[in-house]
Amino acid sequence: MAMGQIIKGKPVADKIKEELIKEVEELKARGINPKLTIVRVGARGDDLAYERGALKRCDSIGILTEVKELPEDITQEEYISEIKKINEDPATHGILCFRPLPKQLDEEVIKYVIAPEKDIDCFSPVNAAKVMEGDKSGFSPCTPTAVVEILKHYGVDLTGKKVVVLGRSMVVGKPAAMLLLNENATVTICHSKTKDLDLVTREADVLVAAVGRAKMVKENFIKDGAVVIDVGINVDENGNLCGDVDTDVVKDKVSMITPVPGGVGSVTTSILAKHVIKACKMQNNA
Numbered sequence: 001m002a003m004g005q006i007i008k009g010k011p012v013a014d015k016i017k018e019e020l021i022k023e024v025e026e027l028k029a030r031g032i033n034p035k036l037t038i039v040r041v042g043a044r045g046d047d048l049a050y051e052r053g054a055l056k057r058c059d060s061i062g063i064l065t066e067v068k069e070l071p072e073d074i075t076q077e078e079y080i081s082e083i084k085k086i087n088e089d090p091a092t093h094g095i096l097c098f099r100p101l102p103k104q105l106d107e108e109v110i111k112y113v114i115a116p117e118k119d120i121d122c123f124s125p126v127n128a129a130k131v132m133e134g135d136k137s138g139f140s141p142c143t144p145t146a147v148v149e150i151l152k153h154y155g156v157d158l159t160g161k162k163v164v165v166l167g168r169s170m171v172v173g174k175p176a177a178m179l180l181l182n183e184n185a186t187v188t189i190c191h192s193k194t195k196d197l198d199l200v201t202r203e204a205d206v207l208v209a210a211v212g213r214a215k216m217v218k219e220n221f222i223k224d225g226a227v228v229i230d231v232g233i234n235v236d237e238n239g240n241l242c243g244d245v246d247t248d249v250v251k252d253k254v255s256m257i258t259p260v261p262g263g264v265g266s267v268t269t270s271i272l273a274k275h276v277i278k279a280c281k282m283q284n285n286a
């Protein structure tokens with residue numbers, strides 16, 4: 001039995017942060033102030049967790065932030081007009097729209113509204129297409145990008161490995177599969193209709209859990225010595241943050257596993273900051 005190593009996000013996030021601090025200093029010396037605007041509808045727990053992390057991270061790097069807090073019952077027209085205003089505001093370089101959106105807002109329509117050059121979390125089809133193509137000139141989604149960065153940081157070579165992604169959302173699962181494919185992994189995507197789920201995930205050298213169901217990944221889902229990346233941000237029965245993986249029951253079977261909190265989420269915010277700076281530079285020809 002492998003003694004699982006808990007691999008934290010902080011060392012990965014800190015390394016990225018050090019590089020970004022220097023870049024922001026250079027921009028500021030030229031009178032350019034990178035800024036992120038977050039668009040939040042209502043007050044979902046996972047959005048608030050991301051917001052807390054993102055504001056703290058941007059602050060520590062010197063990136064300006066603003067949160068547009070919109071009512072839960074906002075109409076599609078009103079939401080679209082808010083996005084257009086931010087698109088046209090030259091002071092904002094990056095826009096993060098928390099997703100999923102409430103039911104009355106149609107993501108299939110709204111995704112065409114956000115300006116691709118400010119779309120730092122890959123909402124726009126322009127950026128999604130670039131992820132499919134392996135074209136790095138756009139913006140990949142921050143959370144799946146954080147997954148790949150963590151694996152690289154801890155020396156997990158993906159070439160030829162069997163990677164199983166649990167979940168097929170456009171925010172995490174589907175783009176994560178594409179980014180891992182771009183790293184030459186052999187990728188399987190599982191979802192709610194997958195038959196014999198535990199048999200499929202038990203084949204994985206690397207398992208990426210992104211379903212949003214608290215502690216659903218148990219010991220029987222895991223191959224001995226697998227690397228497990230837990231992307232889930234759930235709230236457990238006691239009101240505490242927890243992942244999609246039941247860490248206590250799998251930790252002696254895995255070789256490495258990311259914790260929640262303190263794992264993927266903390267790297268996501270560093271990638272977000274990195275994308276804001278990339279967008280800012282592109283918009284200023286810097």
Ligand SMILES: Nc1nc(=O)c2c([nH]1)NC[C@@H]1CN(c3ccc(C(=O)N[C@@H](CCC(=O)O)C(=O)O)cc3)C=[N+]21
Pocket residue numbers: 046047049050052053054096097098099100121142143171233241260261262263264265266268269
């Ligand atoms: N368009 C979009 N993209 C997302 O990637 C997205 C989203 N919408 N909606 C909400 C979920 C949730 N999510 C988190 C990211 C970081 C932390 C994070 O920084 N977590 C810290 C703890 C933060 C705290 O609790 O203070 C940690 O895990 O250590 C949490 C949650 C991204 N999501």
